[in-house]
Amino acid sequence: MSWLTKSLGSSLGKKLLMSLTGLFLISFLLVHCTLNALVFLQDGGETFNKAAEFMATNPVIRTMEIVLFLGLIVHMVDGLRLHFENKSKRPVAYAVINGKNSTWYSRSMGLLGTLLLLFLVMHLSHFWFNARIAGTIPEQMTMFEKMKEVFVSPIPVIVYVIGCGSLAYHLMHGFQSAFQTIGWNHPKYMPTIKCIGNIYAIVVSLVFAAMPIAFHLNLIK
Amino acid sequence: MTKIDAKIPEGNLAEKWTKYRSSVPLVNPANKRNLEVVVVGSGLAGASAAASLAELGYKVKVFCFQDSPRRAHSIAAQGGINAAKNYQNDGDSTYRLFYDTIKGGDYRAREANVHRLAEVSGNIIDQCVAQGVPFAREYGGLLSNRSFGGTQVQRTFYAAGQTGQQLLLGAYSGLQRQVGMGTVEMYTRHEMLDVVIIDGKARGIIARDLVTGKLERHFGHAVLLCTGGYGNVFYLSTNAMGSNVTAAWKAHKKGAFFANPCYTQIHPTCIPVSGDHQSKLTLMSESLRNDGRIWVPKKQNDPRKANDIPEDERDYYLERRYPAFGNLVPRDIASRAAKERCDAGYGVGTSKMAVYLDYAAAIVRYGKAEANKRNIHNPSDEEINVMGKEVVAEKYGNLFDMYKQITGEDPYEVPMRIYPAVHYTMGGLWVDYNLMTTVPGLYALGEANFSDHGANRLGASALMQGLADGYFVIPYTIGNYLASEIRTPAISTDSEAFVAAEKAVSDQLNQLMNIKGSKPVDYFHKKLGKIMWDKCGMARNEAGLKEAIQEIQALRKEFWQDVRIPGELDNLNPELEKAARVADFLELGELMCKDALNRNESCGGHFREEFQTEEGEALRDDENYAYVAAWEFKGESEFELHKEELKYENIKIAQRSYK
């Protein structure tokens, strides 16, 4: 198996890991986002709570959760490693940089990822840690009610909106970049991939951001 | 006068090379491992020779002054490479390529060498394709050809306008493969500053590491100079800034004869000089003359803009003088005609040293044809104009863009201004059939030698010659010499000859550094260039050449008293590099003038005003000058002429006419 560690340890291998875990996380986000959108059904969180309950108890989902965390950790560790390694490749910085040759967010994936990580810490402590690990959410309290409670204060709302903004830009580059890395760049299809990636990034982030705002403004019944 | 022996094999012309290859002594593989070869220069000739020799098993060292062997100036060749493949079924053959090359060279090249060149031309294409050189192809997947000046068949293979680049990168990849395998040691940013001669044989070189400034001694059982041409003696040329004569000139001063130095090719279609700041000239491919029309105003010093000059006040002088070939006359003729018009006061542009190359007629012609193709009846002038420009852009777009980039003018709207510029030097170190100079063990390949193009080179033949020499000639002919060297062990670089050679180089560099004069190297180089261009350029005459010799001698003296070289010896010092090269150009320039003065005839790239027909065409003197002028260095400003008679046994010499 030394060939595998050697290959995954190469610059291309590290990128492959980023790409595959990234795509995996993208697929998770779609599920997460769809489930969350159920709060907008205005049924007092009934459907949403059922779905949340299913996610929390189904053994397959619980297993996937472990895989998800592993994927997330690989994505983070690999990302940070790439970031610092890449930084070291230019020991003397330029005095002047003209940023017109690429988008700012494509150059700032490490920063955006770090912002996302900070957001994630808060997000997980709000919902996942308390519900699954610490058990500090009372039995009778549903996930819907918990959300209502969290988003009363404006601070988490602001943090969530910033987090979703970071997510949007992270995905706008990450989505198409993942395809490029695994070699799926074809003149016929790449424009479509980029287009889907942008739509995905914006829609998913908007849906996520809409929740705390809507809860905060009491728009969800 | 010593007799110089070209060592041309006996037998019929067509069988000489085959017979030679079958009978040349061989070196067995075990012995090859002990034989070391120094290759100077990494262009088409150098890279191909080094890779091929290393493949055979020789220990090879390669030197180039650039930061990578891939940067050698072969990379800039645009048009293509000739080969007698006859893929087009248009009647091409080895003999025809041979014949065209001899005739194009104005009957001043050696028959046996040129025939060998034509014989191996096909193998070059095979080799390059096998390496992955992406030549242009037809839709059927087979190789495409185009036609070039001086021929009636389509035998030119090409890769867009970057054929030289693709061929060089092919040779470079072969070279790097050997470097990776450890059979070639590559020395980049190294410049050869002398050849070391022991017991009359070339045994190595002195090279300067341009980064550290350190002088190094390198031994070789044989030394190959693949160092290109000396067009930069004119300061302004299409050569790269670093192209120089130093390696060849040092060899010349150590005993290698220099042949036909006055044969210089002036390319007719270059972007003209825009001011005193000009550092080099850019070629516009010869292919532009296929569709463009060349003209000047009929009125002297006409101040009007090109588009304001009505049709009947334009002088399409090439079409007027050469109705049969028109704008497609060979390079030397087109260049001289442009100079004649400008000298007579009809030149255009701010400098008045340019002529127009006009695409307006071609745009209309192509526009109308395109309208027919698209079934547009009665198209408006505007539509014709748009469609015509589209067609021209497809054919010549990259050249037009380059012109616009450099001049700031849009050639789709206004005629291009062009003027001839120094492009290639047919002269070089004298070599025999083995490509060996008059110094045993010292070889010259590619543009650095004189051998194949006579007094004028045909388009797309330089790439052919460089690769022929490196891939298919030297691997055989070097065996002829090295077979007798297998008993020579590697000579220590601490030996007396190496130490002395290094000291001489070191002394010269120190001398240059210590002049501490007042003028930068460029000042002298520009002055030399002007003397050469005015008096030993497109047209020469006895009085001018004699003046030039004196002026060059005076300039050389001034250089050695007043040049200022900043920086240190032991650091990267581009000014010192330039100074050492210009010092050699200042000696070569004199020899070029002397050679031009000696050759009392006009042929190919050498046009003596005293020797022309009544219509102003070149007048050759086959009775007295059908020889190679090989000059031996005898001391400062002293050169002895040796003549190698050119015998034409297979071709009937005739006058060239393009009327």
Next chain:
Amino acid sequence: MEGNLNLTLKIWRQKNANEAGKFETYQVSGISEDMSFLEMIDVLNNRLIEEGDDPVAFDHDCREGICGMCSMYINGSPHGPNKGVTTCQLHMRSFSNGETITIEPWRAGAFPVIKDLVVNRSSFDRIIAAGGFVSVNTGNAQDANNIPIPKEDADEAFAAAACIGCGACVAACKNASAMLFTSAKVSQLALLPQGQVERAKRAQAMVAQMDEEGFGACTNTGACEAECPKGISIENIARMNREYFSAVFAAK
């Protein structure tokens, strides 16, 4: 005085690889807009020489955009502000009177500075030596037309092969990555039948060498493609990735 551009130049000066460098400011005046950028530097250098100063060392050779030797990082862009040109083809009409121009060397750990604006790019040569070739000895070749190649493939291979090895991709990349350079050669040979025999070995060897030289990984920002004077596409990087992954996972 040939023209009327007056400019302020901030140029990186560094005596050699071991000493620290710094920016020096120079004024040049009377610059013609017909000059190339390098001719403007020539003017400055000749003045510096006459004034007894050390001229600015910079790499250059063909001055027609094909040898790949020139390498200045001008106002934050490799080869300056114009698209699709090298520094030697950049002309002063692209600048305006009174402008300040900052000129830096290529910055990358794998391209150490030798002096002033001159850097060492021999890492590129070693990447090619690792596998950027077809192993065919002189004389091994069959007739050229025995290998028909679809025109589209030949054209695409040519587009990749047009790389001049200048290193602008590395200079432009925030990670100083050499993926565009390496992938151009991998692509050229992967697209041609001649390159098939060694394709798996080639991709792995060249990538390994690229990593060993100390170039960064790719973030797919596309800066390399945008700054490449020859317009080499990042599709080549995707192709190299395919070549590499299929070599790694499918090879025995």
